[in-house]
Amino acid sequence: MGLKERRKACGYSQESLASAMGVDRTTVGRWERGETEPQPPLRPKLAGLLGLGLAELDALLSPQAVTPEAEGNLDDPTPDGGDDMIRRDFLRLLTVAGTLPALPADEALDAASDFHAMNGHLWQVYQLARSKQGVYPIVRNQLAALTEEMKASRDTTGLCMAAGDLFQLAGELAFDQNRYTDAAASYSLAASASREAGHYDLWACALTRHAYVSLYERQWADAASVLTAAARVAQRGDSRLATRHWVAAVQAQAFAGMGDLKSCERALDEAERVLDLAADSVNGGWLRFDSSRLAEERGARYVELGRLDLAEAALQKALKQAELGRGQSYRRRGAVLADLAVIGAKRRDLDEATAYAREAMDLARRSGSGYVARKLRTLRVELRPVTSDVRAAELDAELAELAA
Template identity: 65%
Template sequence: MGLAKRRKALGYSQEGLAHALGVDRTTVQRWEKHKASPQPPIRPKLAELLNIDLDELDVLVASPPPPEEAAGSPPSDHHGSGDIDDMIRREFLRAIAVTGALTALPVDEAEALAEGARRGASSDFTRMNTHLWQVYQLARSKGSVYPIVRDQMSSLNGALANRSDAEVPALCNAAGDLFQLAGELSFDSNRYTDAAASYMLAASASKDAQAFDLWACALTRQAYVDVYEERYREAAGVLAAAERVAKRGDSSLSTRHWVAAVQAEAFAGMGDLTACERALDEAEKVQNLATPAHNGGWLRFDGSRLAEERGARYVQLGRLDLAETALTTALKQGALAQGQSFRRRGAVLTDLAAIGAKRRDADQVITYGREALTLARESSSGYVARRLQGLRAVIGPLARDRRIAELGAEISALSTT
């Protein structure tokens, strides 16, 4: 039996197994095609999920692939890579790209945007992108926005192919915006390779447009992929580049402060308390900006989440007293009240549950962990589910408590659906 057959026998999809392990789905695919082998640090967890010992796992990953896989046939549970290059090559009609996205707009505005898309004017793409960011932020299930974004990308690709040199910079600006949204959707679905590809394309398009704030934000989102896969040093390198680009941007915007907030997360992951706090202090300077600091689309950082950000960083650094104070304050202040981002609230609740686990406080784990689990189910957020997987990894010592065991099982089931 090969790795793929063992996985399927236990009811895991490639994406489900990858989620449980905290890796990209394409990593599992490469293991099954024998193009790569699981690294030693991840093997014990993989063996546990597959219900085998390490010796059996060694045999499993060393086995030749089944004939149909060796011949290059895709696995039967393949979900589609969502490859960005494939998407933008699809020549959908511009009318299709607009029609499905405008149900929430007044009829006259919808007609105006539809006509603009048919003309391919860069200003109309920009307006459409703004609308799509609004839809994305309001959607309970982020994945529902993906088909609309895909079609808009196809239309924009066609516009770029048929425009004069004078029009290209403005269209590149629109592309840098839209690719970031596509990356956000991929990231929230745990398709990290797709997200990284989107952010790279966004950075490239923004650079061509000489849109420095847009470019810096694309680089910052690129760094997020490394942060959430715990490649903190790699993330710090990308963020250093983002910091340099942001300094060339609009000083009235919050771009450089957002870069600092993400740098704090990378420094916390590296165990550097001093650098982390210095970056957080820099991020808090966003409060000094006199004008609106964000545009509600590709730049949304306004400092409103800094209390929870600081709390999360202290959790990473093991400073539980400081962490709990910051996170509890964020909840009490109503910054995460109902109607706010499920991702944000889910992250804070998970961090508070993790603090309980480290203190061996089962009641705190259950209180916050169950609320986060409910949010993950209601929103279908891969991000919150990913955070819950991190919680599952630290509640092991409390597993003798029946309630904790049940919570762990429900989190595990969440990752395979």
């Protein structure tokens, strides 16, 4: 039995369950289709409404089929189970960090330095990789090694900084595959580790990434509250870094979702102050927000607000900047093209929508990016009123195939 069948067995429609949960009906639909999962704070309430325990709900949301290949190796943890073990072990160590046996200080510093160097390398590999998931096994091994190192050291400040960095990368990999529960867990650990280390910029970035989970569930108010905390933390960080400007850019997305044009533009203006910073305001790892992102951020926000002319101008500027050598990853370019396709669909210009959408789909396939595929789902909504047109029907079928 899946979530949909359980809901029906308990006498709920999608609308009534959504109302009881305090979410939108479309959110329940996405849960049932397996596109997203309920965030951890929502799970106890959902379990209660469906008459389930939390373990039963988890099994319902993520059924684990035993394949013939796995039957002979049941003692090995599944990948997801291994991730949970690493996170639980690290959280336990973080809780008792002050009571761990000590290594000599110089050895602890050397270990932390090694982890920081490896983390920087992994972020570079992540950005250059067409398929982000190819980086994941290395990141997972690094997390396991870092956790083991923490068991032997009481001087954990440097190691906590390394963990705050690495758990953000792990969260990025999960987020790109639309595994939002795993992403949220990684970002929470990143925030806790960064706070333990007293590194405000690292902490603010972890909070900002955590807010994206709420943004993509369209939980605008929840995202805004997390971003308010991130902004306060960033104010205590290094003013030479771009942290506070990235927080502002993401706050603009929350305001756009709430339909607040004035607050959105004020946040975008704050984000543009990144232009006043020196070239070393980013580190290419956990902090990557620079002026090359301004046009695409503004364009995406105007799409959400329905300001199509302003959106198109900003998005075309983003593409032009990329052509001039300012660079865009497959993921970022795919997102820009998906937004331009949505503009075409809103204007009922199906030729334009199809051209942009197919280029975005090609990038999604080549990169394996669930993030770009998720952006393209918005386009399917815009195509519904015109599916009688053969061009729209064909495009919708291609989008459905990509989603599958």
